Amino acid sequence: xxxxxxxxxxxxxxxxxxxxxxxxxxxxxxxxxxxxxxxxxxxxxxxxxxxxxxxxxxxxxxxxxxxxxxxxxxxxxxxxxxxxxxxxxxxxxxxxxxxxxxxxxxxxxxxxxxxxxxxxxxxxxxxxxx
Numbered sequence: 254x255x256x257x258x259x260x261x262x263x264x265x266x267x268x269x270x271x272x273x274x275x276x277x278x279x280x281x282x283x284x285x286x287x288x289x290x291x292x293x294x295x296x297x298x299x300x301x302x303x304x305x306x307x308x309x310x311x312x313x314x315x316x317x318x319x320x321x322x323x324x325x326x327x328x329x330x331x332x333x334x335x336x337x338x339x340x341x342x343x344x345x346x347x348x349x350x351x352x353x354x355x356x357x358x359x360x361x362x363x364x365x366x367x368x369x370x371x372x373x374x375x376x377x378x379x380x381x382x383x
C-alpha cells in the first residue's frame with residue numbers, strides 16, 4: 254500500500270508547487286515585425302512569468318494555447334528558477350490575434366501567469382507598393 258500513498262503525495266506536491274500568491278497585474282508590451290520569406294506564417298514570442306515547473310505550469314499554459322482556434326503549435330522555452338520563460342506560438346492571424354493569446358494565458362489561474370512582452374513576427378511575401 255505504500256505505492257498509492259506515495260503517488261498521492263507526489264501529485265499533491267506537484268499541484269501545490271504551481272500555486273502560490275497571485276502576482277501583481279502587468280501591462281503587456283506588444284511588438285510587431287514583418288519578415289520577407291516564402292512561407293506565410295505568424296509566430297508570437299510571449300514572455301511569461303510565474304511558471305515554476307514543467308509538469309504543471311508549462312503543460313497547462315501549452316495546453317490552453319493549443320486549445321485556441323487558429324493556433325498551429327505552442328512550445329515553451331522553460332528553465333526552472335528563470336523569472337520569465339518564453340512561449341512560442343505559431344498561429345493564423347486571420348483567425349486569432351495577439352491580444353487574444355495574451356488574454357488566454359493571463360486568464361489561467363486568475364492571472365497566475367502574467368505576460369510581460371508579446372513579440373509578433375509575420376513571415377511572408379513582401380507587399381509591393383507602386
